[in-house]
Amino acid sequence: MEVLLFGVWGLLALIPCPEAAEELFEVSVWPNQAFVKYGQSLMVNCSTTCPDPGPSGIETLLKRTQVGKGPQWKEFLLEDVTQNSIVQCFFSCAGIQKDISLGITVYQPPEQVIMELQPAWVAVDEAFIVTCHVPSVTPLEDLTLTLLQDDQELHKKNFRSLSAASQRAEITINVKAQMEDDRCNFSCRAELDLSSRGGGLFRNSSAIKVLRIFEFSQSPQIWVSSLLEVGMAETVSCEVARVFPAEEVAVHMFLGDQELDPFLSWEGDTVWANATVRATETGDQEVSCLVSLGPVEQKTREPVHVYSFPPPVLEIEELYPLAGTEINITCSGHVLTFPSPTLRLQGAPDLPLPGEPAWLLLTTREEDDGRNFSCEASVEVQGQRLSKSTVIQLHVLYKPRLEESGCPGNQTWLEGMEQRLTCVPKGNPTPVLMCTWNGTIFDLEVPEKATQNHSRTYCCTATNQLGSVSKDIVVIVQAGLDEGVGSTIFIIIIVALGGGLIIIALYLNYRPCKIEEEIAL
Numbered sequence: 001m002e003v004l005l006f007g008v009w010g011l012l013a014l015i016p017c018p019e020a021a022e023e024l025f026e027v028s029v030w031p032n033q034a035f036v037k038y039g040q041s042l043m044v045n046c047s048t049t050c051p052d053p054g055p056s057g058i059e060t061l062l063k064r065t066q067v068g069k070g071p072q073w074k075e076f077l078l079e080d081v082t083q084n085s086i087v088q089c090f091f092s093c094a095g096i097q098k099d100i101s102l103g104i105t106v107y108q109p110p111e112q113v114i115m116e117l118q119p120a121w122v123a124v125d126e127a128f129i130v131t132c133h134v135p136s137v138t139p140l141e142d143l144t145l146t147l148l149q150d151d152q153e154l155h156k157k158n159f160r161s162l163s164a165a166s167q168r169a170e171i172t173i174n175v176k177a178q179m180e181d182d183r184c185n186f187s188c189r190a191e192l193d194l195s196s197r198g199g200g201l202f203r204n205s206s207a208i209k210v211l212r213i214f215e216f217s218q219s220p221q222i223w224v225s226s227l228l229e230v231g232m233a234e235t236v237s238c239e240v241a242r243v244f245p246a247e248e249v250a251v252h253m254f255l256g257d258q259e260l261d262p263f264l265s266w267e268g269d270t271v272w273a274n275a276t277v278r279a280t281e282t283g284d285q286e287v288s289c290l291v292s293l294g295p296v297e298q299k300t301r302e303p304v305h306v307y308s309f310p311p312p313v314l315e316i317e318e319l320y321p322l323a324g325t326e327i328n329i330t331c332s333g334h335v336l337t338f339p340s341p342t343l344r345l346q347g348a349p350d351l352p353l354p355g356e357p358a359w360l361l362l363t364t365r366e367e368d369d370g371r372n373f374s375c376e377a378s379v380e381v382q383g384q385r386l387s388k389s390t391v392i393q394l395h396v397l398y399k400p401r402l403e404e405s406g407c408p409g410n411q412t413w414l415e416g417m418e419q420r421l422t423c424v425p426k427g428n429p430t431p432v433l434m435c436t437w438n439g440t441i442f443d444l445e446v447p448e449k450a451t452q453n454h455s456r457t458y459c460c461t462a463t464n465q466l467g468s469v470s471k472d473i474v475v476i477v478q479a480g481l482d483e484g485v486g487s488t489i490f491i492i493i494i495v496a497l498g499g500g501l502i503i504i505a506l507y508l509n510y511r512p513c514k515i516e517e518e519i520a521l
Helices: 002-014 018-024 483-520
Strands: 027-030 034-037 040-048 056-059 063-070 073-081 085-093 096-107 114-118 121-123 127-133 143-149 152-158 170-176 185-193 201-205 212-216 221-223 227-229 233-240 250-255 263-267 270-278 283-293 296-307 313-316 326-332 342-345 358-363 372-381 384-393 398-401 410-414 426-428 432-437 440-442 456-464 467-478
Touching: 027 085, 027 096, 034 040, 040 056, 040 085, 040 096, 056 073, 073 096, 114 185, 127 143, 127 185, 143 170, 152 170, 212 283, 212 296, 221 283, 221 296, 233 250, 233 283, 250 270, 270 283, 313 372, 313 384, 326 342, 326 372, 342 358, 398 456, 398 467, 426 456
Parallel strands: 034 096, 121 212, 227 296, 410 467
Antiparallel strands: 027 040, 040 073, 056 085, 063 073, 085 096, 114 127, 127 170, 143 152, 143 185, 185 201, 221 233, 233 270, 250 283, 263 270, 283 296, 313 326, 326 358, 342 372, 372 384, 398 426, 432 440, 432 456, 456 467
16 A cells, blocks of 8 residues: 555656746747838747647737747748737647737838928028928937038937827928028938837938028119110110129010010129110000019019101212202101101201201302212100201212412422422312323322433323313422532521520520519519
8 A cells, every 4th residue: 555655646746736837938039129110021939948838829919920830939920010019929838828028119210301491592681491301200209300501500309208209200490591591501311219229220311402592672773765766776774783692693674575685794792784675666665674583583664765767868969960060959858757857958048847858959060079968857756856967978070170289380399309290180080190291201109309301391181081181380400509508508507596595595594583573573
């Protein structure tokens, strides 16, 4: 009996109790800490040290698929992880169940960082808004946004407050625009730091935005004549002051609907635009100047009146009449002139009525050759008196003449000096002159050294299409002074000039003294 009891106790000693079984096996999970990018999948391995495990698995709200198993492990694929979760791995051993928890942290790095400047063009001393926004980032409490102006930090913000879960990943500031901020680069840097959770650091930056600063406080001014003549080139100027940046100002100029082609220049904060305008239609119109800079534009208009006033018409019945011919000279207004002009013809005895031509009946004389006749027209436009004139030169044809004033009949030459026969004929057309002696033609253009052989009578003949005239010219060559006489005369002249200079000097020195004496008296 004692042997039997001893065997039973031995068998009972070999059977483990529940407390001993719980202490003998462990449950583990891999990974022990999980970071999953939003929407991605995670492989989870659950294992135990129990040599003969019973029921086992995982508990989770996530979509799971068992992808592998072994005697003491199971592996699951968790798909489309979009939120933080806790997964329970469990195993049972000898009727005892143990489990272990795995915390899953979902993160979304700042893949898109959007920065905006509102407005992109800002007037000097006006405020503009800088906004940075990250559409999708998790966890928000580990995000830091930094606004940068060029390489300098402008503002920094983190989202670690208690209400961070309800906040948007956004930062907004107001900045006052200064002229020196023009063309500054603005950007935003986003940093998701998971190092405190055992993760990594994710960084991204926005595209660079360039801020434009401008000043445009004054309206443009136009300089243009109030009267424009059809077809005539006139200069139109447009100026705008206190503008920045001046080199980026755009100027458009118009006459009515006709766009002009201005030339721009600038100095400091002032811009000038000059254009040439040619009006094609008469009547009241306007010149306009449209100036734009960035988002702002201003337009200035100036009224003008376009008129038509061609030069008057001057007609001479015959431009090349013979001397003694009667010709009519008429001065009339151009048909395109409006209103009818008042006319004045040079030499006409009377002034015609407005709208009537002026005329003159002239009997041509030789003295009229080369005479200019002018026809002047005047009209009143918009209270201003305007005038134009047309000039025509009359050419009277007449036979050649050899007058004493231009062709002396007696000419005296000095022996040994360069001399040339003097004879200038008159006549229209211009006569051809030829002088001969004893059948030999004398060259009038080339001077000759006078000798006694040149003492003779020359025959000069002037000829044009209307006829010819001849004249004898007597040349007398006087003997030159000998060397001794010439030297004596030269000495006398020098002495006379020297004496004159001495007298003048004495007078100038004496005169002031004389004046002083008179003043003293």
